[in-house]
Amino acid sequence: xxxxxxxxxxxxxxxRRIGIWPAGFDKDDILYCNTAFGDYPHYLPGExxxxxxxxxxxxxxxHPVSVSSTYGAFAANNAVDENIKTYWCxxxxxxxxxxxxxxxxxxxxxxxxxxxxxxxxxxxxxRTDIYHQYRLWHSTDGKNWQLLHDKSRNRKDVPHDYVEFTxxxxxxxxxxxxxxxxxxxxxxxxxxxxxxxxxxxPADVKQFMVLRQxxxxxxxxxxxxxADDAYAYNIYYGIAPDKLYNSIMVxxxxxxxxxxxxxxxxxxxxxxxxxxxxxxxxxxxIKIE
Numbered sequence: 339x340x341x342x343x344x345x346x347x348x349x350x351x352x353x354r355r356i357g358i359w360p361a362g363f364d365k366d367d368i369l370y371c372n373t374a375f376g377d378y379p380h381y382l383p384g385e386x387x388x389x390x391x392x393x394x395x396x397x398x399x400x401h402p403v404s405v406s407s408t409y410g411a412f413a414a415n416n417a418v419d420e421n422i423k424t425y426w427c428x429x430x431x432x433x434x435x436x437x438x439x440x441x442x443x444x445x446x447x448x449x450x451x452x453x454x455x456x457x458x459x460x461x462x463x464x465r466t467d468i469y470h471q472y473r474l475w476h477s478t479d480g481k482n483w484q485l486l487h488d489k490s491r492n493r494k495d496v497p498h499d500y501v502e503f504t505x506x507x508x509x510x511x512x513x514x515x516x517x518x519x520x521x522x523x524x525x526x527x528x529x530x531x532x533x534x535x536x537x538x539x540p541a542d543v544k545q546f547m548v549l550r551q552x553x554x555x556x557x558x559x560x561x562x563x564x565a566d567d568a569y570a571y572n573i574y575y576g577i578a579p580d581k582l583y584n585s586i587m588v589x590x591x592x593x594x595x596x597x598x599x600x601x602x603x604x605x606x607x608x609x610x611x612x613x614x615x616x617x618x619x620x621x622x623x624i625k626i627e
Contacts, residue, residue: 341356341358343355343356343357344356344357344422346422346423347423348423349456355498357376357377359371359372359373359376360372360389364581368581370581370583371583372389372583372585373584374391374572374574374585375391375572375587376585378391378392378394378395378396378532379391379392379394379448379449379500379502379532380392392448392532393534393616394448394532394533394534395532395533395534395535395612395613395614395615395616395617396420396530396531396532396569396614397441397445397447397531397532397533397534397535397614398439398440398441398442398512398529398530398531399418399419399420399569399570399589400415400418400419400569401418401439401440401441401442402439402440402442403415403417403418403426403437403438403439403440403529404437404438404440405426405428405436405437405438406428406434406435406436406437407428407429407430407435408426408427408428408429409427409428409429409457409523409525410427412425412426412427412457412525413426414426414437416527417437417439417526417527417528417529418439418528418529418530420528420589422453422527422528424527425455425457425525425526425527425528426525426526427455427457427523427524427525427526428516428523428524428525429523430523430524431516431519431522431523431524432524433516433517433518434516435515435516435524436514436515436516437513437514437526437529438511438512438513438514439511439512439513439529439531440480440510440511441509441510441511441512441531441535441614442510443510443535443536444478444508444509444510445508445509445510445533445534445535445536445614446506446507446508446533446534446535446536447476447503447506447507447508447509447512447531447533448502448506448532448533448534449500449501449502449503449531449532449533450474450500450501450512450529450531450532451498451499451501451528451529451530451532452472452496452498452499452500452501452514452526452528452529452530453497453498453526453527453528453529454470454496454497454498454499454519454520454525454526454527455525455526455527456521456522456525457522457523457525458522458523459521459522460521460522461521465495466495468495468520468521469492469493469494469496469518469520470489470492470494470495470496470497470499470518470519470520471489471490471491471492471516471517471518472489472490472492472514472515472516472517472518473485473487473488473489473490473514473515473517474486474487474488474489474501474512474513474514474515475512475515476507476509476511476512476513477509477510477511477513478508478509478511479510479511480510483513486503486507486509486512487501489517490517495520497520506533512531514526514529534614534615534616535613535614535615536615537613537615538567538615539613539615539616539617539618540565540567540568540611540612540613540615540616540617540618541565541566541567541568541611541618542565542610542611542618542619542621543562543563543571543609543610543611543618544562544563544565545562545563546560546561546562546563546608546609546621546624547560547561547562547624548560548605548607548624548626549561550599550626550627554601555599555601555602556597556598556599556600556601557595557596557597557599558595558599558626559594559595559596560573560593560596560607560609561592561593562592562593562609562621563592564592565611565618567611567613568611568612568613568618569589569590569612569614570587570588570589570590570611571587571588571591571609571610571611571612572585572586572587572588572609572610572617573585573586573587573588573594573607573608574607574608574609574610574620575596575605575606575607576605576606577603577604577605577606578606579606579623581606582606582607582608584598587612604625604626605625605626606623606624606625606626607624607626608620608621608622608623608624609621
């Protein structure tokens with residue numbers, strides 16, 4: 339496994355999160371790390387598909403959000419923007435504060451991730467007596483609600499909780515109801531719903547090009563024609579067509595400035611588009627000297 343420290347740097351210079359991905363050596367003894375869909379659900383070690391991506395897509399990226407209240411400029415849609423530095427915050431930490439996300443259609447929900455944020459927290463140092471409590475509700479019409487997951491008696495600190503359902507549920511609206519906050523106001527950086535929509539996978543990416551900077555070959559502009567039905571793109575690159583071990587996920591963009599190349603190495607690139615229904619075919623691999 340490979341472990342990397344991710345900088346958040348909102349509340350403190352040393353505010354970090356740890357990312358862990360499967361790693362190994364290929365048949366040529368080249369070390370690789372699989373970071374594709376790195377923060378989407380994967381099968382656990384020991385399972386039949388150990389380390390593989392489940393295929394469950396993000397169902398509520400930039401979708402409409404309703405909330406019980408809002409504190410300051412910490413707006414509701416910050417909870418669905420896939421930015422670790424932004425968050426929504428309620429006016430209080432009271433039981434009954436809530437946030438609701440609309441999937442846009444009835445979809446098959448397999449899992450939900452809740453990433454809490456810190457607002458007006460005043461605890462310093464390690465504590466073992468803090469905990470989060472909440473309930474998850476779901477609805478097909480936004481009016482009639484059914485309990486989806488009950489953590490109202492939880493006594494653990496779960497700042498990044500993940501709930502996977504044994505039996506997926508077909509629904510459209512997901513509501514997170516606060517019962518108890520560990521500290522500070524009720525604040526959510528990410529309410530992420532994973533599963534599958536009912537439509538078709540996105541169109542293949544067209545006109546993918548890589549413009550390597552000749553004055554400094556460590557840098558390159560990556561550009562492509564956006565697909566109307568995609569919310570993000572995966573870029574893969576590596577030192578051979580069968581060794582595309584590096585990956586970058588890009589949301590809502592049709593270009594990316596890459597600053598991670600070795601100036602003496604030839605690279606190979608490909609790209610795929612993503613939507614709530616799945617993943618497109620990858621573009622033809624291109625060689626960049």
